[in-house]
Amino acid sequence: MEEMDSCTILRLPGIGKPTGPCKAADMTLKPLGDAAWLVEFPDLTGEAALARVTGLAVALRENKIGGVTDIVPSFASVAVHFDTVDGLAVREWIRTTEFTDKLSTGEEKLIPVRYGGEDGRDLAGVAAALGLSSDEVVSLHSGADYTVAAVGFSPGFPYLSGLPGRLRLPRLATPRQSVPAGSVAIAAGQAGIYPSISPGGWHLLGRTDVTLFDVHSPRPSFFLPGDRVRFCPVDRITPVKESTPTTGQRRMGTVEVIHPGGLTTVQNPGRPGHESSGVSPGGAVDRESLRMANLLVGNDESAACLECCVSGPILKFHEATAVALVSGNGRPRRVAAGETVDFSKPAGGVRSYLAIAGGICVPEILGSPATDVRAGFGGMMGRPLRAGDLLEIGTPGRIPRCGDWHVGRAADRKVIELGFLTGVQEDWFSAEARQRFRSEIYRLTPRSDRMGARLSGAGLELCEPREMISQPVACGSVQVPPDGQPIVLLAERQTIGGYPQIGHVISVDLPKLARAWPGTEVRFREVTWEEARQARELAEQDFKWLRTGIDLLA
Structure with missing residues (x-):
């Protein structure tokens, strides 16, 4: 066949016809963790299922309620992710939304x-x-x-x-x-x-x-x-070229990277709202520590910080400021103009968060400054920090008084207990596998990364070999590939996956896993959806008290 240099694009007419309003009885809703619902249409397959999924996704987007962060369609299911809004209200909104079948x-x-x-x-x-x-x-x-x-x-x-x-x-x-x-x-x-x-x-x-x-x-x-x-x-394709980063001139107010540390990236809470294009929400793996670090230096909780993995950077500050390094615990400290500070000593957990008063200023990509390491965009040109990088810092707010005080959570235990909700494919697994998941101890492996925590331990086998149609996933989803070793999805997760999900780790317990070192022992404990909701509310109440206490020190 003749070699091609580019692809051809032709406009095709739409396919599929509306079938009239669809009913809530046609769908099933399952918790996809404690911050998302998964909608399925079990009686439909192929194009019929895809038309139903597309129609629902379009209707939900057109009538989206506050607190819903993303609507993600797949072959035969739709995920609806939410944040601060009550999950029961989201479920009722989904159930009462009228829609018609539609193919794009x-x-x-x-x-x-x-x-x-x-x-x-x-x-x-x-x-x-x-x-x-x-x-x-x-x-x-x-x-x-x-x-x-x-x-x-x-x-x-x-x-x-x-x-x-x-x-x-x-x-x-x-x-x-x-x-x-x-x-x-x-x-x-x-x-x-x-x-x-x-x-x-x-x-x-x-x-x-x-x-x-x-x-x-x-x-x-x-x-x-x-x-x-x-x-x-074709016989030949163009080699993929790596982009060459730019350097730039140092200006007053910049922070100079002397040594980047193990894996240091610019992060904030992430970029929700783009999962239907395959863009991970990303952001900080341990959002609890990021929020805490920002509060300690007077920043907005969502300001961009440095996420440090294993060892932090060595930085030279060209202006006096305040900083806070947090890994579940931390305190603010003053830094003098011209001072070089070594943050390379681990702060307690495998990940820590360095906040600088005023926040780190980098261009926003798709509404966020967060670095997407896998996709290669955001932060410092889509990559971890390098020696010689210059970080621009914003205007500080009211910086809390620095002194002999600190904030933080109780130290994580030797064996981390992770609350989980039943997974959407739990019934695919044998009774023995389901019991092992609830009783055995697993260990965090060195192959873990921002995408997922890979665990080793007792294998989790299916009742019988089967393949699943790819469907949406969420932070905390516990996927089990054919080797039987579970993977807990973290911040830079994929948006859609094809491995069965035996459970979903609840939101409040993910920071413990984010801070854990390789070799840490992990145990899973089943909780109810209501218990997970209450745990989220208590965690937010704790942050309200933290904000109040820090405001008194500003």
């Missing part, structure tokens, strides 16, 4: 793919597993017509329906830590393309050079639900 008008996009070799490391293995030749796999994959059912997992990742049945394979038993950007992959009856370097458990057939996500574009995601996709084999 889409574009046809032709994607060039170089199959096999370095770009498709799994092609030969896929062919062998399916009893086909590599050429037959390529022919089947490139000869099919696909529809974008959802955009998720990572920014711009398209979940494609339409994979030929002969190419159906389960996901990898253990997800890879790193999949190259542009990788074209298949798993569990779905096809997809990885827009950026990320973990992944799909089989890699090839790679494309099409840019799938551009944060500076008016429409950041190249794909939208409803788009039609075809793949075209």
Whole structure:
């Protein structure tokens, strides 16, 4: 086939017709943790389910109530994430929203793919597993017509329906830590393309050079639900080029990075509202410590701070200011102009938060200064700090009096207890696995990162082998890949996932996990939805008292 240099875009007419108002009786609602609801339509499959999901998502967006942070559709389900609003009110709003089935008008996009070799490391293995030749796999994959059912997992990742049945394979038993950007992959009856370097458990057939996500574009995601996709084999693609960071001039008021520490990034509470484009909410893994650090130096609780992993940075301050380093506990201190301060000693937990009076000033991307490490945007040009970086600081507010006092929580215990709600696929697991999840002790592994806490311990097996259609996930979702070892999703999680969820860690317990060092023992304890709601309210009440006490010291 003739080689292509770009993809072709054609406008297609809309498909699907309204079927009249849909009823709440047609749907089921399940808690996706204590800050989201998952809506499913169990009696529908394929395009009928997708039309129902699309119709509900459109209606909810058009009539969104306060406190709802995101509405995330997938193949056959919709997640509704909320923050400060009462979850029962959100559930009632979902149930009483009228909508009609709808399938989006889409574009046809032709994607060039170089199959096999370095770009498709799994092609030969896929062919062998399916009893086909590599050429037959390529022919089947490139000869099919696909529809974008959802955009998720990572920014711009398209979940494609339409994979030929002969190419159906389960996901990898253990997800890879790193999949190259542009990788074209298949798993569990779905096809997809990885827009950026990320973990992944799909089989890699090839790679494309099409840019799938551009944060500076008016429409950041190249794909939208409803788009039609075809793949075209080519012999050559353009190598992916890494962006070169700019340097800039030092000005008064900057903070100079002498040594960056282990993994130091600019973070705030994150960027909710973009999950339907695959953009993770991200932000601080331990939001409790970030909020506390900001309060200690007179900042707004959502101001940008430095998240330090293992060891913090060494910084030179060109103006006098106040700082606070917090990992569950901390205190403010004054810093003189010209002073160099070493924050490299661990503050207690594996993650700590360094707030500087006035907050760190970096450009906001999609409404937030937070660094998305996997997607490569936000913060300091989408990456961790480097020696020589210069941080601009905002105008300080009323800085609390520094002295011989500190604030914080009681030290985390040797064995961390994590409250959890029943997972949306808990009944997929054997009775023995469900019991082990509630009784056994797991250990946090060094492979944990901002995306998820990987645990090791007693394996959690399904009642029988089965594959699931990818669906929305939330912070705290406990996914179990085929190797049986649970993963608790954290701040920089994917937006949609394809591994069954046995439980959902409640919001107030996630900071304990965020601070835990590798090797820490973890135990799960089941709680009710009402207990989780009450725990959130008590945690917010504690912050109200903290704000009041700190205000008295300002």
